[in-house]
Amino acid sequence: MTKKATLYRMETSNHICPFGLKSKDLLKRSGYSIEDQKLTTREETDNFKQQYQVETTPQVFIKDERIGGYDQLRDYLGKEPAGQQGMSYAPVIAIFAVSLLLSFVFTLSFTGFDGLSSFSISLLELFVALSMTILAIQKLQDLEQFSNSFITYDLLAMKAVRYAYIYPFLEAYAGIGMIANLPAYTVAPVSLFIGIVGAISVFKAVYIDKRKLKCACAGGNNKVPLGFISLTENLFMITAGVWMFIR
Structure with a gap:
């Protein structure tokens, strides 16, 4: 019937x-x-x-x-509710996954299949740079919303609110600078500075103060919990800054 x-x-x-x-x-x-x-x-x-x-x-x-x-x-009909329900790392995981895939494709296009065994370092560099750049784009879509979330846990932004408006531009500059292979002394200090401040801020908020907050890492309108994956963004920037100086 x-x-x-x-x-x-x-x-x-x-x-x-x-x-x-x-x-x-x-x-x-x-x-x-x-x-x-x-x-x-x-x-x-x-x-x-x-x-x-x-x-x-x-x-x-x-x-x-x-x-x-x-x-x-x-x-x-017995279906799950539509859309994201509550806090989720999905937005950040999606950005990291797409960045990794793009890095693989871009690197492969330059090296070919014969270079598969030797491009791991350049792939990792590109992955970090693309992740930073895409995360910056997410923040720049709505600076006001981003700043509203960011200043609730970033130690520097709490003291100097204007830093919340500058941060996404600094992150975009660091990521683009890595891709463009700009001199390390022009990019690495920026990456290290925002990475170290961010890592300390997230660690304090999550692991010392035990606060349950929404992370602004993927933009202020996302429901990403402040936690380990949020800390990963800052660790990427610190690692990138150190690597640029070593290289």
């Missing part, structure tokens, strides 16, 4: 509700035959809400029972 569902969703010339499309896709993948009722004007949408005493669309009906919106539909 075919499973049937009725979906009321907003689709006007100016707006297509994303959750309506997601609800439709989820129903289709779950084997439902869908009666797709589009609400094509604001007036039509408002009348629908008033009729069924609901505040939002889309609304899904199955067996003449109102299930609700997209989140309620997921729950009805």
Whole structure:
């Protein structure tokens, strides 16, 4: 027997509700035959809400029972809640993973398969530089949000708030400088400075003060917990600075 569902969703010339499309896709993948009722004007949408005493669309009906919106539909079908729930290292892990893959591909394009055994150092250098640069981009997307999180645990930013606005530019400069192979004395001090200050700040907040904070490492809008992976970003910068001087 075919499973049937009725979906009321907003689709006007100016707006297509994303959750309506997601609800439709989820129903289709779950084997439902869908009666797709589009609400094509604001007036039509408002009348629908008033009729069924609901505040939002889309609304899904199955067996003449109102299930609700997209989140309620997921729950009805036994699906996990959509999106990131609570704190997660996923944003930082994604950045590190993509940076590593890019480093491998870029290095391989210069050395070829014959150089696979000898490019480990250059691959590691590129990985650190790309990670720093991408993390800086995440911060630069919204400096205000980044600064709001950063000044809650960075020891220098607590004393000099403007440092929170400068930090992402310094991190981007250090990463780009490594990729561009700029002289060590122009890049290494920056990498060492922000890395050491950051590492001390994170270590104090997490391991001494035992504070449970959101890390600003992947931008202020991410829900990344302040912890070991956050500390890794700073250790990368310290290692990069030391290596540039040694090299």
